[in-house]
């Protein structure tokens with residue numbers, strides 16, 4: 004289901020951006036078989052990090068992110084940003100309640 008939606012979104016992006024001279028064939032997530040859909044719409048923190056890393060090497064990250072904002076994408080990683088419930092999240096929290104007594108990270112020393 005997500006694969007079809009992702010392909011439709013990308014096709015729409017291609018159509019919309021063609022007039023602006025953006026060549027989406029350089030998109031790092033575009034492999035023609037939608038094999039990365041699971042990463043870009045995953046709930047798993049490590050998958051999301053991998054999707055963001057892929058976007059980090061994509062030459063189209065900025066127009067991708069701007070397009071997602073304009074289309075009000077509800078979910079997924081677009082342009083290196085995570086969208087959830089239509090909002091851009093700085094990072095995804097782990098499931099469940101935060102610990103009552105969070106562990107304090109010791110600063111690194113040389």
Ligand code: SF4
Pocket residue numbers: 030031032033057058059061062063064065067068080081082083
């Ligand atoms: S920025 Fe990420 S989601 Fe957007 S086209 Fe590039 S790889 Fe795909």
